[in-house]
Amino acid sequence: MKFIPTPPYTNDSIAPSLQRLRRDTHLKTIFAGDDDYDYIQRPSKLYVKSSWQPPLADIPPTIEERLDLFSIQVKTLFQKKKATPNILPFQRSLLTSLLHDHNLLFPDSDKGLGPCAVTYDQYIHDCLLHLNDTTTYLRLTKHDAHAHALQMTDTIQSWLFDNRKHLDKMDIKYIRHHMISNQINPYGQFYLTYKIHKGMKTDDGQPARMLRCQQSPHGLGKWVDQMLQPIASSQPSYFKDSFEFKQLITPLSLPIGARLFTCDAKSMYTNIPTEPAIACISAYLRSIHGKPFQHYHPQTLIDAIEIVFRNNVIQFGDTYWRQISGTGMGISRPPWATIFYALHENNFLPPWSHHILFYKRFIDDVFGIWIPHPSPAQDTINWCSFKQTMQQWHGLQWDFTPLSTSCNFMDLTITITPSGHLSTTLYEKAQNLYLYIPPHSAHPSGMLSGLVHGNILRIHRLCSSPEDIKRKSSEFFTRLTHRGYTTKQLTPLFTSAHQRALLYNPTPPPKNTLHKDNKLFFHLSFHPEDPKPSTIHKLWDSVVANPPAHQPLHHVTNLHGVPTSINNLTIAYSRPPNLRNKFSIRNIVGRGRDVSSYLVD
Secondary structure, three states: OOOOOOOOEOOOOOHHHHHHHHHHHHHHHHOOOOOOHHHHOOOOOOOOOOOOOOOHHHOOHHHHHHHHHHHHHHHHHOOOOEOOOOOOHHHHHHHHHHHOOOOEEOOEEHHHOOEOOEEHHHHHHHHHHHHOOOOOEEEEOHHHHHHHHHHHHHHHHHHHHHOHHHOOHHHHHHHHHHHHHOOOOOOEEEEEEEOHHHOOOOOOOOOOEEEEEOOOOHHHHHHHHHHHHHHHHOOOOOOOOHHHHHHHHOOOOOOOOOEEEEEEEOOHHHHOOHHHHHHHHHHHHHHHEOOOEOOOOHHHHHHHHHHHHHOEEEEEOOEEEEEOOOOOOOOOHHHHHHHHHHHHHHHHOHHHOOOEEEEEEEOOEEEEEEOOOOOHHHHHHHHHHHHHHHHOOOOOOEEEOOOEOEEEEOOEEEEEOOOOOEEEEEOOOOOOOOOOOOOOOOOOOHHHHHHHHHHHHHHHHHOOOHHHHHHHHHHHHHHHHHOOOOHHHHHHHHHHHHHHHHOOOOOOOOOOOOOOOOEEEEEEEOOOOOOOHHHHHHHHHHHHHOOOOOOOHHHOEOOOOOEOOOOEEEEEEEOOOOHHHHOOOOOOOOOOOOHHHHOOO
């Protein structure tokens, strides 16, 4: 679904790109040498881009002249012409037919296993199986949903005013900005992904599926996420990703008889009870404030949590629903879920330290190492008791794998070696279609290099043995050839990728926070038949950066006598719509029968 059909015509209108480049150049010039520590060291990631235009009188005339000349000459390179398609006529006809077939939808499958096809009626039926759960969702009329959205706006505005002393100015601006942009459609959109890796049918005979929705009070939800994330990442059971997990388990030495286990929570997000979760997390936030966390005001954060988690209204077609229990898939669910169950873990795990050698959790997936009791009968009792203890937290249920010398966890297969250490290799689900982007997709040429280098580095970092690295690399190579790439294309990239992977240092060098990056970005929409980046760079260098008989751009000074130090132009491509964009199911209004009509059948 990441395949991009070549747009029918090349780009001929780059005026917005040039305007953005001009403004960015002006900003770099005016603020050269201005070490704005509040901006550089600001911990918040919530940011609303300013639309302020620097006064033209403050820009050195030579810079304006160069930009004018560059604009004139680069426009001549972009001429509208009919492009050569990268799909055959019958393929285009088939895509058009599928796009206009309102009886078929193409939702994603869970775990990145690719798209699947489902009839419109089946998809509506599967979604309503969730939404008709009256313990989790309450149906609203359109009028009630609209009234709730207006009330939410007032509630957030009041929260912003009451807590203005405890909020960063940019955070306030960010939240307000998203409230305004969400006014047209203030509801999260409900949709499903299918868990095909668990089979198309569950134990009750229903299709395996996972609900998702985009969150409506987006700005406030993002702020809550930012506040909770440092607290979640400090929990003893937390780890960031597979790479960090691999580093944690590699040094372990296991005693004889040790066994591995995994478990995953059943529908964790929807099964987290809202009110008990708010109560538990609120008490925890008050108790730990300042030790060591000082980035939030307890009551301000608690009030925001209550607003976000008690007011999740979602839209599905022409119907509206309020989530009355559980956690919406679009809210700040990872840190929320991590903290909520960590409150139980922090209490129940210490007494089990003689049996639990190692325990880590990634949201709703747990990996542990069990040290058995010398008596098999007693060990069985202890193991059952441990599993029951994990279940005793506000109704959350966990499915366990049997104790074993090998298990699959995240994207790893982990095995106890004869020496008592743990070896790892990549775990790939049997249903994985390996739908790598094919070579004729309308992607920039650097896409293949990034794909190869990224995957080879992942293989090196996650596989313990050289034999596994070689085998997994060979399989990756073969799969790319099956997608249409040639050995001639791939061999030098794989050679380079292996060399870089062997030299990779997982600890990045410290960032220089005292000086801003002096790159400029020329933002363009990519088309494979547009001028090559090298052509644009050559023009920029000859006209703007280093014009003959003129001072280089990075030596040109601003009104304060400080050089611009602009030393590089990077062409930043945005991609045209891919097949996933074209077949999106996020909003199904107008795709078939009104959803409300299914509720009266």
